[in-house]
Amino acid sequence: MPVLINHKRCNCLPNCFAANVCPKNALYVDRPTNLVTVKAEVCGDCPAPCLNFCDRAALKYAPSLVELDIMARELAGEITVEQAIEERKQVAARLKAEAEAKVAAAAEAELHPIKFTQENFMTEVAQSELPVLVDFWAEWCEPCKQITPILEEFVKTFAGKLKIGKLNVDEEPDIAGQLRVQSIPTLVIFFQGQIADMIVGALPKPQLQARVQRVLEAVAQLQAQQPTKGTAAPPPAAPPSRPAANRPGGVAPSNLPPQPPRRPRGH
Numbered sequence: 001m002p003v004l005i006n007h008k009r010c011n012c013l014p015n016c017f018a019a020n021v022c023p024k025n026a027l028y029v030d031r032p033t034n035l036v037t038v039k040a041e042v043c044g045d046c047p048a049p050c051l052n053f054c055d056r057a058a059l060k061y062a063p064s065l066v067e068l069d070i071m072a073r074e075l076a077g078e079i080t081v082e083q084a085i086e087e088r089k090q091v092a093a094r095l096k097a098e099a100e101a102k103v104a105a106a107a108e109a110e111l112h113p114i115k116f117t118q119e120n121f122m123t124e125v126a127q128s129e130l131p132v133l134v135d136f137w138a139e140w141c142e143p144c145k146q147i148t149p150i151l152e153e154f155v156k157t158f159a160g161k162l163k164i165g166k167l168n169v170d171e172e173p174d175i176a177g178q179l180r181v182q183s184i185p186t187l188v189i190f191f192q193g194q195i196a197d198m199i200v201g202a203l204p205k206p207q208l209q210a211r212v213q214r215v216l217e218a219v220a221q222l223q224a225q226q227p228t229k230g231t232a233a234p235p236p237a238a239p240p241s242r243p244a245a246n247r248p249g250g251v252a253p254s255n256l257p258p259q260p261p262r263r264p265r266g267h
């Protein structure tokens with residue numbers, strides 16, 4: 001933020017001590033007008049040593065653009081000191097409300113599965129330090145809807161141990177195709193970028209929880225054996241899966257990959 005100059009208080013010209021200490025030569029005495037002037041485009045992101053060298057308190061530093069605007073109008077006499085104080089109170093109240101809303105939104109988001117996309121898959125899944133459960137789903141998939149509340153519950157149950165999110169195969173067919181997801185729902189648990197388990201079909205909650213628990217125990221064992229970050233190998237791969245059509249709750253195989261699962265007839 002640039003400093004503001006109160007020219008009414010500026011009375012030690014032509015020698016401006018403040019200008020002499022400006023490391024960016026942003027503060028200078030404009031000789032034609034004989035006024036201390038600041039290059040606003042240069043001044044800013046600076047600890048403002050100039051303020052300490054102006055013993056007339058002619059310089060003010062605005063910590064934000066909003067404060068800069070209030071100060072400028074106050075100095076120009078457009079608003080009174082009392083009005084400036086009231087505006088500052090209102091700004092502070094608004095900023096506080098915005099910050100609280102942001103914190104509340106972040107806390108609320110943590111209670112629900114994350115939405116995985118092509119954009120965040122690498123950072124949120126492949127590079128995650130926590131194991132990650134990815135639910136491959138689609139709007140039209142009825143079995144997918146059955147496990148949604150279970151996953152919502154798992155977000156709280158496994159908080160801090162397992163990251164949980166959903167990937168819409170209609171919106172992100174490439175990722176589903178690359179991982180050879182052939183029917184939905186399919187739940188893939190990743191650890192250190194590798195598949196630790198793959199669950200096809202809408203398992204009942206106890207079985208699903210047991211599978212997740214098994215992976216987390218394997219991860220904990222590995223981490224205990226190899227505490228150094230980045231040296232741990234992935235947990236054992238899941239046992240070979242049965243064909244999707246034979247699994248309880250699984251939607252019939254579709255043309256994935258590379259195409260997304262097809263909408264069943266009649267939906």
Ligand code: SF4
Pocket residue numbers: 009010011012013015016017018019036053054055056057058059
């Ligand atoms: S030191 Fe302060 S009062 Fe003196 S000329 Fe510079 S800005 Fe003005």
Ligand code: SF4
Pocket residue numbers: 002003021022023024025026027038042043044046047048049050051
């Ligand atoms: S805030 Fe820094 S850059 Fe700006 S006038 Fe003061 S000393 Fe110069």
